[in-house]
Amino acid sequence: MRGRVAIVGVAESDEMGKLPHKSAFALHAEAARNALADAGLQKDDVDAVFTAGLWMASEAAEYMGLRPRYIDGTQIGGCSFIAHVEHAMAAIAAGVCEVALITHGESGASRIAMPGTRFGPDSVRLQFEAPFGVAGPPTGYALAAARHMHEFGTTSEQLAEVAVATRKWAALNPRALMRDPLTVEDVLASRMISWPLHLLDCCLVTDAGGAVVVTSAERARDLAKRPVYVLGTGEASTHVMVSQMPDFARWDAARLSGERAFAMAGAGPADVDVAMLYDAFTIVPIMALEALGFCQPGEGGPFVAGQRTAPGGEFPMNTNGGGLSYTHTGMYGIFTLIEAVRQLRGECGARQVPDCRLAICHGLGGMFSAAATLLASTEV
Amino acid sequence: MPEHTGPVPVPTPETRPYWEAARRHALELPRCRTCGHCFFYPRAACPRCLSGDLEWVRASGRGTLHTFTVVHRGMRDFPLGTPYVIAIVELAEGPRLMTNLVGVEPDPACLRIGMPVEVVFEDVSAEVALPRFRPAPA
Numbered sequence: 001m002r003g004r005v006a007i008v009g010v011a012e013s014d015e016m017g018k019l020p021h022k023s024a025f026a027l028h029a030e031a032a033r034n035a036l037a038d039a040g041l042q043k044d045d046v047d048a049v050f051t052a053g054l055w056m057a058s059e060a061a062e063y064m065g066l067r068p069r070y071i072d073g074t075q076i077g078g079c080s081f082i083a084h085v086e087h088a089m090a091a092i093a094a095g096v097c098e099v100a101l102i103t104h105g106e107s108g109a110s111r112i113a114m115p116g117t118r119f120g121p122d123s124v125r126l127q128f129e130a131p132f133g134v135a136g137p138p139t140g141y142a143l144a145a146a147r148h149m150h151e152f153g154t155t156s157e158q159l160a161e162v163a164v165a166t167r168k169w170a171a172l173n174p175r176a177l178m179r180d181p182l183t184v185e186d187v188l189a190s191r192m193i194s195w196p197l198h199l200l201d202c203c204l205v206t207d208a209g210g211a212v213v214v215t216s217a218e219r220a221r222d223l224a225k226r227p228v229y230v231l232g233t234g235e236a237s238t239h240v241m242v243s244q245m246p247d248f249a250r251w252d253a254a255r256l257s258g259e260r261a262f263a264m265a266g267a268g269p270a271d272v273d274v275a276m277l278y279d280a281f282t283i284v285p286i287m288a289l290e291a292l293g294f295c296q297p298g299e300g301g302p303f304v305a306g307q308r309t310a311p312g313g314e315f316p317m318n319t320n321g322g323g324l325s326y327t328h329t330g331m332y333g334i335f336t337l338i339e340a341v342r343q344l345r346g347e348c349g350a351r352q353v354p355d356c357r358l359a360i361c362h363g364l365g366g367m368f369s370a371a372a373t374l375l376a377s378t379e380v
Numbered sequence: 381m382p383e384h385t386g387p388v389p390v391p392t393p394e395t396r397p398y399w400e401a402a403r404r405h406a407l408e409l410p411r412c413r414t415c416g417h418c419f420f421y422p423r424a425a426c427p428r429c430l431s432g433d434l435e436w437v438r439a440s441g442r443g444t445l446h447t448f449t450v451v452h453r454g455m456r457d458f459p460l461g462t463p464y465v466i467a468i469v470e471l472a473e474g475p476r477l478m479t480n481l482v483g484v485e486p487d488p489a490c491l492r493i494g495m496p497v498e499v500v501f502e503d504v505s506a507e508v509a510l511p512r513f514r515p516a517p518a
Contacts, residue, residue, distance in 0.1 A: 128421045131510050138453070139454075142449035194452065243477060
């Protein structure tokens with residue numbers, strides 16, 4: 001499958017941030033319109049729609065007046081959109097569809113026209129986790145962070161390094177929401193949300209949309225921009241609820257998805273020029289770096305120390321400013337794809353990573369429950 | 381019994397024996413009669429071998445603190461009040477479960493991963509008691 005499909009269009013919604021005047025579906029439509037324009041394609045060229053988090057994936061298609069022949073609503077959390085690229089690749093290679101629109105719109109902050117929760121009082125989540133006071137994602141991620149610190153000696157300062165480096169990238173991205181400078185001391189002084197995670201260890205909560213257009217390598221060559229070929233993909237799922245996490249200090253799903261993606265691409269971690277690693281919380285990219293083989297298990301904390309992932313550092317990571325400082329709607333994964341494609345095309349201006357040939361996108365779903373990895377390049 | 385303000389579990393047919401045991405202040409776990417795997421949460425198929433031939437076994441109620449968080453921005457009206465401790469306990473029988481750690485200061489300096497803990501049930505309604513854990517002698 002290596003190089004069989006390419007990402008040919010990427011875009012965010014017109015506006016990002018706090019948008020009480022826009023529904024989640026309006027954000028889908030804006031991003032889709034912009035991504036198709038980026039590709040030089042028309043609405044009627046789309047014959048496949050991929051999205052996550054709706055009641056039915058076809059709701060997004062209906063809103064946009066699309067009548068896809070192939071539809072995929074795979075929902076494995078924030079990494080769904082990265083997994084959708086793999087699914088689109090398989091469908092395109094099988095000849096079932098040709099132009100896949102992967103679309104995301106989420107009114108994460110304003111909650112305009114968002115799908116409701118589906119957990120009944122007899123769900124396992126409400127029987128075996130909620131009675132103990134689980135208050136949204138931070139409590140779950142804190143359980144992993146605490147175990148990682150216990151087993152490996154990872155420190156709060158090392159977690160804070162991720163937030164600080166990511167903010168430096170955000171300062172270079174006009175579309176990032178939070179661009180003021182940040183220090184390790186600021187992170188440690190921010191209020192405790194769920195020990196060991198401070199407020200500034202946690203991602204933003206925003207309203208935004210993002211979309212990606214995928215087509216065959218043949219069709220891609222005739223479109224508006226230089227194709228970004230999909231060289232490797234992998235996905236994995238190990239559990240859903242955090243209490244079912246097999247190992248709280250090691251991210252199994254990320255390791256499995258990464259091994260699959262690197263094997264398909266015929267590449268290894270040392271070949272990667274830029275990394276977009278889902279950063280819902282500062283601990284997440286640290287555990288991803290270990291799981292994907294950029295360092296050994298337990299070495300993620302020392303790896304990010306000394307602002308190694310910041311502009312000018314030897315490991316450029318989350319150059320858009322990440323979920324921590326750019327945008328995080330709730331399901332951030334699509335934004336890793338958008339930034340990776342822009343870096344590979346050389347469109348990133350002040351934050352452009354020089355000689356950027358191989359990018360990795362890595363996403364998180366649920367409570368370290370699922371993961372998806374993608375390797376891409378303008379060269380096959 | 382003071383009014384309980386937190387979520388109260390509603391059992392399903394496959395979890396009812398667990399909650400009925402909890403109401404008697406007993407911790408019971410499902411065990412697979414085919415492969416011997418003891419697991420949590422209760423379900424109608426063994427997550428190791430998919431067998432449906434299961435039995436309930438009485439657990440010791442003892443275990444160790446596997447990981448924890450001290451929740452400062454917590455669930456609204458949660459009865460323990462903030463800060464409170466959400467813990468993952470590894471039971472002596474093997475499975476892990478989510479619970480609260482009580483009977484200890486909700487302060488990371490007072491808690492140690494690996495410390496021994498034991499179950500203590502709290503009646504939250506006439507039908508439901510929640511298994512929480514407290515520090516235990518080594």
